[in-house]
Amino acid sequence: MSLSKRPEPCILVIFGASGDLTQRKLIPALYSLMCDGLLPDEFAMIGFARKAKTNESFREEMRVACEEFARSKPINEAIWQKFARSLHYQQGDYGAAADYEVLCKRLEAIERAHGSGANRLFYLATPPEVYPIIIENVGSVLCTGAAGSDRHWSRIIIEKPFGHDLQSARELNAHVHRFFREEQVYRIDHYLGKETVQNIFVFRFANGIFEPIWDRRYVDNVQITVAESIGIGNRGSYYEKAGVIRDIVQNHLLQLLALTAMEPPAEFSADAVRNEKVKVLKALRVDTSRGDGTVRGQYGPGKIDGQLVPGYTQEEGVAPDSTTETYLAMKLFVDNWRWAGVPFYVRSGKRMAKRLTEIVIQFKMPPLLLFKETIARAIEPNLLVMNIQPHEGISLRFGAKVPGSGDNIQTVVMDFNYGSTFKTAAPEAYERLILDAMLGDSTLFTRSDEVEASWALITPVIERWEAGGGSFIELYRSGSWGPKEADDFLAADGRKWHVL
Ligand code: BG6
DSSP states (O other), X not given: OOOSOOOOSEEEEEETTTSHHIIIIIHHHHHHHHHTTOSOSSEXXXXXXXXXXXXXXXXXXXXXXXHXXXXXXXXXXXXXXXXXXXXXXXXXXXXXXXXXXXHHHHHHHHHHHHTOTTOEEEEEOSOGGGHHHHHHHIIIIITSGGGGSTTSOXXXXXXXXXXXXXXXXXXXXXXXXXXXXXXXXXXXXXXXXXXXHHHHHHHHHSOTTTGGGOXXXXXXXEEEEEEOSOOOTTOHHHHHHHHHIXXXXXXXIHHHHHHHHOOOOSSSSHHHXXXXXXXXXXXXXXXXXXXXXXXXXXXXXXXXXXXXEOOGGGSTTOOTTOOOOSXXXXXXXEOSTTTTTOEEXXXXXXXXXXXXXXXXXXXXXXXXXXXXXXXHHHOOOOXXXXXXXXXXXXXXXXXXXXXXXXXXXXXXXXXXXXHHHHOSOOOOHHHHHHHHHHHTOOTTSBOHHHHHHHHXXXXXXXXXXXXXXXXXXXXXXXXXXXXXXXXXXHHTTXXXXXXO
């Protein structure tokens, strides 16, 4: 993984520059990087999209976006002026080769003016339908000449979703590889850019006391939750085709699982880390010993923060009889020597009571013969909770003797909290990821075999559902913790979800 190095001079080309992601995440991340002195002096960015805009109108819109979304606030006027000068815009049609020729000329002109050389980073922030045509044009028009020479680098960042099943992910990988070598490709899963997610490495492998008990001898089960209180907003037509399984589980959630379960890599290099994650993904199995190993749900109307919210089927762009799942719980096993027999329960849902992402390691109960029966009943299993967001931290739950003459035991919690310990706002995930791509470090990006391994696990689940088999869609109230059936799912194993 990279340290705080500064990248070489380069130019960033964002396709989809008039979209939400560019405004809310990408440009604010770039601005914050400039504030932290992490962008190269000779940096430039050009946005490409269908909408007509001038450089000036684009810069103005981006200023408003940074005022609202950048981590570094308020806007620093001097830095903004410098940053704004590096922003450019070009209207174009993703399918028109001539527009890429024009873009190429502009890149060369900007590169000359900024002295940024022909190092080029391309960012696909468009709807996935146009990825193939952009990839082809970038590869055949924009990565030639000086940009294609050995003296310069070209890299491409591809947003999620990367495919919609195993077949389409394989096709997209094959298409990408026609124009780019794998080491030029940066597939984004923004969860990997989160500080707390990177801390899973550090927590596990830079401490002596956790790794020895991180296995089936000591761990009873692992629970991973990605809960969101937001609904689907105006993304109805996308979400109808995705559901939570494609939107969160196939990528973010499986990444959290892979980091939790992986073996220590021999070194912190992109390949060593990703080799270990791929091994986990390949060893993963959905437990179908009871039903299809899933519980699916869809949110109905309810209240979030005291406000009435509509049910999923009343959302814009959603079919009134939609059977798309907005909640999913699954039971998985990692069939390897470390984890055989330890269930990994994962769940994710929209419109749940709170926004919360956490990984819970539940340890086996100690033999309780030492304690009287009544006391033993009060003993709860030890839990290690990694709070990914929003209350970033780690806590350990254990039993302690209540002071006094009795032998009462109470569960207590030892807490580490990022905010109060480090007293500094963590960089946004996109800041870290864009910087790493500029530096040529792909440790925090998903490799082609990794994305295919996760689809290989998920695709049969979707196919079972589509064939009419598997779990039913259970309705749950917005503002709850998902369908009751998800509780029954764990209760059948004699377990319960960690209370959020
Ligand atoms: C995106 C999903 O990848 O992640 C969204 O498409 C989801 O539906 C978002 O809301 C969650 O990201 P975060 O960083 O807010 O947890």
